[in-house]
Amino acid sequence: MCGAKSTDIFQMLLESARRRRELRSELLKSLGIKEYFTDGSISINSVTCRGLECKLCIKACPTNALYWGGGRVNVVEDLCIYCAACVLSCIVDDCIRVSRRRLDGKVETFSRPGEAAKLLQTISSRRRINLVDRVFRH
Numbered sequence: 001m002c003g004a005k006s007t008d009i010f011q012m013l014l015e016s017a018r019r020r021r022e023l024r025s026e027l028l029k030s031l032g033i034k035e036y037f038t039d040g041s042i043s044i045n046s047v048t049c050r051g052l053e054c055k056l057c058i059k060a061c062p063t064n065a066l067y068w069g070g071g072r073v074n075v076v077e078d079l080c081i082y083c084a085a086c087v088l089s090c091i092v093d094d095c096i097r098v099s100r101r102r103l104d105g106k107v108e109t110f111s112r113p114g115e116a117a118k119l120l121q122t123i124s125s126r127r128r129i130n131l132v133d134r135v136f137r138h
């Protein structure tokens with residue numbers, strides 16, 4: 001009996017997580033925001049954050065997922081697409097932590113501007129290599 005009940009609760013939790021993902025996708029789609037990662041998470045350390053004199057992450061966020069309220073930086077998780085632009089702009093190491101899962105299942109985590117910058121550099125180098133490859137192959 002207890003087993004059946006816990007299965008029901010588990011099913012309800014799964015269903016609610018699925019519904020939440022659907023609503024998030026609908027919201028992002030309605031705002032014209034494209035998703036690049038299957039899932040992710042973001043956290044901001046309000047103890048180390050220099051918010052009052054900084055707020056650079058809020059300015060850098062392309063989806064307006066970050067806002068100032070209650071004396072701290074807050075995040076609307078449903079608007080966050082885990083792009084890591086906030087990590088790149090943050091003046092405090094390990095203050096913002098973004099984790100995300102790529103379509104191929106690879107998980108990436110950033111909490112320092114250097115890590116996010118390194119990734120951007122790798123991507124643009126890869127694009128340059130692909131471009132040169134295309135030009136010389138035709």
Ligand code: SF4
Nearest residue numbers: 061080081083084086
């Ligand atoms: S990861 Fe990107 S979308 Fe999410 S809060 Fe940071 S800047 Fe905004």
Ligand code: SF4
Nearest residue numbers: 049050054055057090
């Ligand atoms: S950029 Fe970093 S230090 Fe500045 S407000 Fe955002 S989280 Fe705080």
